[in-house]
Amino acid sequence: xxxxxxxxxxxxxDVAALAGVSTMTVVRVLRDPEKxxxxxxxxxxxxxxxTGYTPDxxxxxLASSRSGIxxxxxxxxxxxxxxxxxxxxxxxxxxxxxxxxxxxSGFSAPQEEELIRAFLSRRVEALxxxxxxxxxxxxxxxxGARIPVVEGANLPENPIDMVVGYSNGAAAETLTxxxxxxxxDPIGYIGADPHDNDRARDRRAGxxxxxxxxxxxxxxxLCEETQLEIPAGGRxxxxxxxxxxxxxxxxxxxxxIAAGALFECQRRGLAVPERIAIGGxxxxxxxxxxxxxxxxxxxxxxxxxxxxxxxxxxxxAGRPVERPVLDLGFELxxxxxx
Amino acid sequence: xxxxxxxxxxxxxDVAALAGVSTMTVVRVLRDPEKxxxxxxxxxxxxxxxTGYTPDxxxxxLASSRSGIxxxxxxxxxxxxxxxxxxxxxxxxxxxxxxxxxxxSGFSAPQEEELIRAFLSRRVEALxxxxxxxxxxxxxxxxGARIPVVEGANLPENPIDMVVGYSNGAAAETLTxxxxxxxxDPIGYIGADPHDNDRARDRRAGxxxxxxxxxxxxxxxLCEETQLEIPAGGRxxxxxxxxxxxxxxxxxxxxxIAAGALFECQRRGLAVPERIAIGGxxxxxxxxxxxxxxxxxxxxxxxxxxxxxxxxxxxxAGRPVERPVLDLGFELxxxxxx
DNA sequence: TTCGATAATGTTAGCGCTTACATTGACGGG
DNA sequence: CCCGTCAATGTAAGCGCTAACATTATCGAA
Numbered sequence: 255x256x257x258x259x260x261x262x263x264x265x266x267x268d269v270a271a272l273a274g275v276s277t278m279t280v281v282r283v284l285r286d287p288e289k290x291x292x293x294x295x296x297x298x299x300x301x302x303x304x305t306g307y308t309p310d311x312x313x314x315x316l317a318s319s320r321s322g323i324x325x326x327x328x329x330x331x332x333x334x335x336x337x338x339x340x341x342x343x344x345x346x347x348x349x350x351x352x353x354x355x356x357x358x359s360g361f362s363a364p365q366e367e368e369l370i371r372a373f374l375s376r377r378v379e380a381l382x383x384x385x386x387x388x389x390x391x392x393x394x395x396x397x398g399a400r401i402p403v404v405e406g407a408n409l410p411e412n413p414i415d416m417v418v419g420y421s422n423g424a425a426a427e428t429l430t431x432x433x434x435x436x437x438x439d440p441i442g443y444i445g446a447d448p449h450d451n452d453r454a455r456d457r458r459a460g461x462x463x464x465x466x467x468x469x470x471x472x473x474x475x476l477c478e479e480t481q482l483e484i485p486a487g488g489r490x491x492x493x494x495x496x497x498x499x500x501x502x503x504x505x506x507x508x509x510x511i512a513a514g515a516l517f518e519c520q521r522r523g524l525a526v527p528e529r530i531a532i533g534g535x536x537x538x539x540x541x542x543x544x545x546x547x548x549x550x551x552x553x554x555x556x557x558x559x560x561x562x563x564x565x566x567x568x569x570x571a572g573r574p575v576e577r578p579v580l581d582l583g584f585e586l587x588x589x590x591x592x
Numbered sequence: 593x594x595x596x597x598x599x600x601x602x603x604x605x606d607v608a609a610l611a612g613v614s615t616m617t618v619v620r621v622l623r624d625p626e627k628x629x630x631x632x633x634x635x636x637x638x639x640x641x642x643t644g645y646t647p648d649x650x651x652x653x654l655a656s657s658r659s660g661i662x663x664x665x666x667x668x669x670x671x672x673x674x675x676x677x678x679x680x681x682x683x684x685x686x687x688x689x690x691x692x693x694x695x696x697s698g699f700s701a702p703q704e705e706e707l708i709r710a711f712l713s714r715r716v717e718a719l720x721x722x723x724x725x726x727x728x729x730x731x732x733x734x735x736g737a738r739i740p741v742v743e744g745a746n747l748p749e750n751p752i753d754m755v756v757g758y759s760n761g762a763a764a765e766t767l768t769x770x771x772x773x774x775x776x777d778p779i780g781y782i783g784a785d786p787h788d789n790d791r792a793r794d795r796r797a798g799x800x801x802x803x804x805x806x807x808x809x810x811x812x813x814l815c816e817e818t819q820l821e822i823p824a825g826g827r828x829x830x831x832x833x834x835x836x837x838x839x840x841x842x843x844x845x846x847x848x849i850a851a852g853a854l855f856e857c858q859r860r861g862l863a864v865p866e867r868i869a870i871g872g873x874x875x876x877x878x879x880x881x882x883x884x885x886x887x888x889x890x891x892x893x894x895x896x897x898x899x900x901x902x903x904x905x906x907x908x909a910g911r912p913v914e915r916p917v918l919d920l921g922f923e924l925x926x927x928x929x930x
Numbered sequence: 931t932t933c934g935a936t937a938a939t940g941t942t943a944g945c946g947c948t949t950a951c952a953t954t955g956a957c958g959g960g
Numbered sequence: 961c962c963c964g965t966c967a968a969t970g971t972a973a974g975c976g977c978t979a980a981c982a983t984t985a986t987c988g989a990a
Contacts, residue, residue, distance in 0.1 A: 265976055276940045281978075291938060311714045312653045313976035316945050321650055323693075331679040334672045341669040344696050353714065355661075356694045358682050376649045376691065484881045510877065517881045539848065540878050543822045543855045603946055614970045619948075629968060651946035654975050 264305040273301040284309065315377065324566055325355040325373040326382040327366055329451070333482060335536055336384060339406060339559035343382060346563020350570070352379070363450040367392040374399050380566040386410035387452045402569040404562040408453050409581060416569075416578040418562045422453045425551045425584040426460030427467075429533045430505050432549070433592055434468045438503035438531050441465065442476040444490045444515060445507035457507040457535065476501070480511060487514025488521075495522065503531035503592060509538045512548055516591065531592035546590030554582045602643040611639040622647065653715065662904055663693040663711040664720040665704055667789070671820060673874055674722060677744060677897035681720060684901020688908070690717070701788040705730040712737050718904040724748035725790040740907040742900040746791050747919060754907075754916040756900045760791045763889045763922040764798030765805075767871045768843050770887070771930055772806045776841035776869050779803065780814040782828045782853060783845035795845040795873065814839070818849060825852025826859075833860065841869035841930060847876045850886055854929065869930035884928030892920045 270277045275298060282290045283298040290298070301307070315321040324347055328336045344354045355378065359366035367389045373381060374395060380402040386409075388396075396403050396414050403415040408422050433441050441461075448455040462472040475497055480490035487510060495501060495518070506512035512534030516526055524530050526546055534541055537552035561580055568575050608615045613632060620627045621636040628636070639645070653659040662685055666674045682692045693716065697704035705727045711719060712733060718740040724747075726734075734741050734752050741753040746760050771779050779799075786793040800810040813835055818828035825848060833839060833856070844850035850872030854864055862868050864884055872879055872888035879886040899918055906913050 267976080277977080278941085279939060282939085289938075294938080308709065308713045310654075310976050312650060312659055313945090314978075315650045316648075316654050316947085317976075317978040319945070319978095331675045331682070332672065334670065334675065337669045337672065337675045340694070341696060344669070344694065348695075353710065354694050356678070356682065356692050357686075358679060371646065372691065375646045484877045488881070513878065513881065517883070520883060539822045540851065543826070543851065544882070545855070545858060605946080615947080616971085617969060620969085627968075632968080648946050651975090652948075654977085655946075655948040657948095657975070 263310075264307045266307075266309070269298065269301050269305060269307045272305065273298045319377070321377040321379055322352055323355050323376060323378045324352050324380045324382065324563075325357060325369075325376070325378040326384075327357045327359050327369050327373075328384045329359055329361045331356075331358055334538060335553075335555050336407075338555040339384070339562075342556040342559025342561075343563045344559075346560045346567065350567045352567070352570075361447070361449070361451050363387055363389045363392070366450075367395070370395055379570055380404070382406060382562055382566070385452050386413075387450045387455075388414075402566050404565060406558050406562055408456060409579070410452070413579060416562075416565050416575065416580075418558050418565065418580045418582065420553055420582050420584045422456035423460040423463070425535070425553070425586075426457035426505065426507070427464045428460075428584075428586050429535070429549070429551055430461045430464035431467070432586060432588070433503045433505060433531055433533055434464060434470075436503075436531065436592065438592075439470070440473065440476055440498065440500065440502060441470075442478070442494050442498065442501050442504040443507070444478045444480055444487065444494065444504055444511050446482055446511075447479050454507060461505050482508050482510050484510050484514040484517070487511030488518040489514070491515035491518040495524075501530060503527075503533070505533045505535075507535050509534040509536045509541045509548060509550055512550065512591070513540055513544055516544060516546075516548070527590065527592050533592045537587055541587075542589065549589045549592040550587050552585040552587050558582055601648075602645045604645075604647070607636065607639050607643060607645045610643065611636045657715070659715040659717055660690055661693050661714060661716045662690050662718045662720065662901075663695060663707075663714070663716040664722075665695045665697050665707050665711075666722045667697055667699045668820075669694075669696055672876060673891075673893050674745075676893040677722070677900075680894040680897025680899075681901045682897075684898045684905065688905045690905070690908075699785070699788050701725055701727045701730070704788075705733070708733055717908055718742070720744060720900055720904070721752075723790050724751075725788045725793075726752075740904050742903060744896050744900055746794060747917070748790070751917060754900075754903050754913060754918075756896050756903065756918045756920065758891055758896075758920050758922045760794035761798035761801070763873070763891070763924075764795035764843065764845070765802045766798075766922075766924050767873070767887070767889055768799045768802035769805070770924060770926070771841045771843060771869060771871055772802060772808075774841075774869065774930065776930075777808070778811065778814055778836070778838065778840060779808075780816070780832050780836065780839050780842040781845070782816045782818060782825065782832065782842055782849050784820055784849075785817050792845060799843050820846050820848050822848050822852040822855070825849030826856040827852070829853035829856040833862075839868060841865075841871070843871045843873075845873050847872035847874045847879045847886060847888055850888065850929070851878055851882055854882060854884075854886070865928065865930050871930045875925055879925075880927065887927045887930040888925050890923040890925050896920055 266277050270280045283295050357369035370392050382404045384407050386405050405417050408419045443461050445458050446454040478490040478494050480486045512532050519526050534548040534550035537550045541548040541550050565575050604615050608618045695707035708730050720742045722745050724743050743755050746757045781799050783796050784792040816828040816832050818824045857864050857868050872886040875888045875890035879888050903913050
């Protein structure tokens with residue numbers, strides 16, 4: 255039990271002094287106990303317990319130049335998809351005694367750059383980024399830092415280092431093709447702001463590619479940009495329906511948007527999928543629960559985080575990473591809305 | 593521009609040497625530039641820019657015993673409510689040049705304790721906990737650490753230090769009273785596992801208190817425990833309806849559960865709120881969007897995080913915190929489901 | 931016995947920064 | 961012309977740990 259009145263936390267050298275050994279012996283007890291004689295070890299362990307000694311990870315990090323910290327930069331925490339990926343990351347890292355530092359870039363590449371600088375100053379041992387839209391300076395910083403970097407949630411053309419993701423473009427194309435195959439025409443699009451957001455950009459591109467593949471040409475009056483929230487999706491759908499009453503289907507770049515669009519259709523008495531078909535993206539919780547259930551794209555969110563964490567741990571342990579660009583794929587989930 | 597082949601990052605003393613000054617002068621340029629002669633300052637700043645020097649925050653932390661890190665321990669990241677609070681926290685902290693370290697306890701107090709130990713080892717300057725269920729050892733550790741601690745998302749009877757939350761019990765009682773006032777009887781309950789989860793426990797207690805206040809006695813056959821997911825909510829509702837076909841209303845301790853329950857009613861053709869009323873908790877995105885829209889309790893999630901961050905910053909800056917126990921309240925949102 | 935091997939433990943010099951104080955020179959009032 | 965004052969800068973110690981080597985027994989083989 256820690257003494258009541260002792261103001262400072264015990265240091266390694268305090269433990270050593272109390273146990274009558276040198277600091278190195280304490281270090282050995284902590285790290286490879288077999289190297290220490292049983293009697294000595296017992297004595298040291300007793301002191302450690304009684305003083306409640308805990309190593310100072312800041313000092314350890316400085317001395318060993320291994321901070322034991324990995325940072326993740328996400329666009330926005332309130333995006334539940336990302337939260338799952340972060341959970342996967344921590345789960346994988348916690349087993350390696352590594353802690354996660356978190357930053358939110360707010361979908362801004364310059365803000366991401368600032369966070370990268372800050373985290374590098376903290377000597378993080380690896381960095382996880384969401385997406386592939388970075389400033390040139392960010393990329394240079396990351397390359398120069400010589401630490402493992404994982405880009406997640408998409409497949410970049412020029413990876414900085416490692417990648418764990420899936421093709422947003424191919425996924426959007428697949429879903430749009432499905433709408434085309436079901437005979438819907440015209441097909442609209444509601445997506446997120448593509449600025450500094452490669453996922454949004456690639457999804458839009460996939461949608462347009464599918465249209466062109468079917469001999470149709472993309473039409474800006476069929477497209478809307480909005481935020482990743484249910485009410486925003488509803489508003490965007492309202493705008494789109496007012497502008498194009500002939501709309502027969504809409505591909506939404508996120509289920510939250512799709513759900514809002516669906517609810518807007520219900521408010522207007524437009525039957526889904528008979529009058530309007532709706533396709534989503536992400537397969538979030540409610541996607542399968544709303545009526546009609548959403549046809550959407552499912553992506554392995556938790557696994558993306560977990561695999562990223564595993565890769566990082568492998569690299570930090572000096573183990574080779576067999577597949578530094580890991581395409582985890584996606585799945586077209588056909589339900590009732592399209 | 594950093595030299596191409598230089599293996600190490602520049603240190604303070606490198607900058608000092610290149611600028612022909614002592615390290616202290618560089619430190620002054622970094623921290624209070626007015627104390628340095630303009631010419632000297634310009635010279636040092638030029639070297640800093642050209643070398644791309646960045647202070648090593650690990651070393652700074654060790655030397656100054658201010659790590660610049662605050663940690664938050666949450667039960668589960670995938671809970672979108674918590675994610676909002678964490679976003680509020682980072683937003684408040686980032687302005688103070690403080691970074692957030694994140695840990696997930698998985699609704700387990702012992703796991704929380706382990707994280708607390710780890711974070712204290714990292715010399716975090718403050719700690720944010722979700723909820724008020726902690727092991728005795730955790731509380732002792734925290735008290736002994738003499739750092740700011742915020743307990744969030746509830747109002748504890750014996751706060752460790754500061755609190756930013758609302759009364760889960762009072763909120764649940766309020767919603768249940770609303771159901772009673774509308775004449776529903778019997779009123780069921782579907783909640784989360786109360787083990788190591790004070791919020792779940794308090795909500796259940798509030799529900800029972802409301803019943804007793806109306807002269808009814810709580811009945812275990814009217815209650816179910818389940819997970820915080822829509823499908824789980826649906827399953828729990830199914831169990832409850834099978835066991836108590838006479839059920840007229842249900843209070844769900846989370847909107848995700850309530851949404852699942854609602855969908856289950858729809859699948860069974862039970863009219864909501866005529867045949868069955870449903871009350872939720874949290875006012876998540878979909879609560880206002882499902883049909884019928886959910887009557888629920890709204891809590892200031894983002895603000896809880898932000899205020900916590902502000903309090904922590906104030907305390908770290910030595911400023912007094914006027915109200916260390918901050919009750920942010922809740923709001924009964926009456927919609928269509930009850 | 932003598933010596934090298936092995937086990938057990940110790941010594942020393944930092945990691946890159948900050949803290950607390952010391953020093954230097956220039957200036958102006960007495 | 962001396963000295964106190966202030967501005968500008970420097971010195972030295974050390975934060976708590978680790979890395980790399982150094983030092984002691986202790987013991988069986990030659």
